[in-house]
Amino acid sequence: MSINLEHSQEVRDLVTRTSAFVREVVVPLEDAAAGDMVQAGGDTFRRELQADASARGLLSPHGPLEYGGLGLGMVDRAPVFEAAGHSLFGPLAINVAAPDEGNVHLLAHIATAEQREEFLRPLVQGRVRSAFAMTEPAPGAGSDPTALRTAARRVAGGWRVSGEKWFITGADGAGFFIIMARTAGEPGESHGATMFLAPADSVGISVGRHIGTLDRSMVGGHCEVRFDDVFVPDERVLGEVDRGFANAQVRLGPARMTHVMRWLGAARRGHEIALRHVAERQGFGSRLADLGMVQQLVADSEIDIAATRALLLQACWELDQGERASMSTSIAKTFAAEAIGRIVDRAIQMCGGLGVSDDLPLARLSREVRPFRIYDGASEVHRWSIAKRAVHHATGARS
Structure with a gap:
């Protein structure tokens, strides 16, 4: 091959x-x-x-x-x-x-x-923005989407959706929402969710507080959103009724990988800044780049960049083949989220006082990449999922 x-x-x-x-x-x-x-x-x-x-x-x-x-x-x-x-x-x-x-x-x-x-x-075409409304305040859906509590009830010609969401990225100013709501079952059950398309000006949709977070580069903020008896006609059901959790996987795996792509670019920028700094800065009788401890930092970041790219491309190849790639996307996302943080942190360390100042972009890169270890599934949740799949594969292969 x-x-x-x-x-x-x-x-x-x-x-x-x-x-x-x-x-x-x-x-x-x-x-x-x-x-x-x-x-x-x-x-x-x-x-x-x-x-x-x-x-x-x-x-x-x-x-x-x-x-x-x-x-x-x-x-x-x-x-x-x-x-x-x-x-x-x-x-x-x-x-x-x-x-x-x-x-x-x-x-x-x-x-x-x-x-x-x-x-x-x-x-x-960039004429509108959108938001994906799934995450809810406790005890609702978060890292465990099956805790979904926002509910949709059948009415003549469509559905009425009610519930509270939060940390909805881009909600302020979005042209429409993709709403995840429960149409069957009870919170904690892994079936019965449905996705709905709703224009932002639909009666009953209200965007509330912007939740202050470390990252500040997202347009439209991370917001609280209420859906009060919002009518959604049948023709705006996205995918099949009660198949929302399965259909959401179409989005989640690829979206995790595109997050990796974007944040890898940010981390590489930080690494490039640090490389220029240590190649020019003199200290202790030589360039900083000639010091063994600095060389280790540089080498470790080069390794993290290369490993992130390799895991990313493997997962993307599987997705392009039409596979779900659940294992490879979880592995790539978990490794990359932590590696990207390490790369930016090393860059700050190599640049010393400048690294934590506003004279370089490293401090703001650090605040932006940190939430990636939580967004799109916390590292701990992905590790739990990876381990479950590995054990299942091992026991299945043995039987």
Whole structure:
């Protein structure tokens, strides 16, 4: 079996153009706003950036061709998204930021033709944003989605959805919500969820408090959202009724990998800054780069970058083959979330006082990448899942 790890010339050219746009246009804007999306201008800023990216042929590389995207598969997305991730605002600029990127993938795979026209096309073209409403306050759905408590009841012509959500990324200013609600069973049961599409101006939807978090680069914040008897017609059920948990897997695995791509770009930026610093800074009679302890930090980060890429590409290849890739995506996400944090932390250490100052972007990179060990499944939950699968495989193979 032949293995080709080389991307096509078309993809390599797209990476080069994306990298130039992000480094020359987006990074200075990020630096001017200190990585804070509110300070940068929120949705007005987003529209300006995406208009520029669209004019350069860079918008929505993951979106289906027929809806205005560039049609890249998972493996080909990896270097493009990594190039965008060099800036905290880069993914937003080319329309591959969470949650819109994952919602594009979900809609492309399970939405009806009518739903794709109404919701997917404007999302790919950057005319609207979206939000995925699953996480709930305790005792509702969090790391354990089966705890889902938001409920939908059948009425004439559709459904009435009621419940509370929180930590809903991008909710403020979203054009529509994908709502996960229970249509059968009880909290704790792993069936009976359904996904619904609801325009943000639907009666009964209210976006509340922005929850303050470490990260500040997401447009639309992480918000509390209430659904009070929201009517959703039958034609806006996304996927099959009671199959919401299974259908959500279409989104979750790929979305975890695209998070890895973007944050790897941010970590590599931090590593590059540290490399330049230690190559130029003199101390203790030589360049810092000539000191053994610094060399170990550099080498460990190089290893973490290479290992993250390898695990990422393995998982993406499996996804492109149509596999669920549950094991490989969990492994890649867990390793990458921790490796990316280590890379940025080492970069800070190598830069000393400058590393924790606002003169370099390392401190803000650190605050942005830290939540990734929690978002899209905490590391501990993924380890539990990995171990369960490994034991099941081992016992199944023996019997």
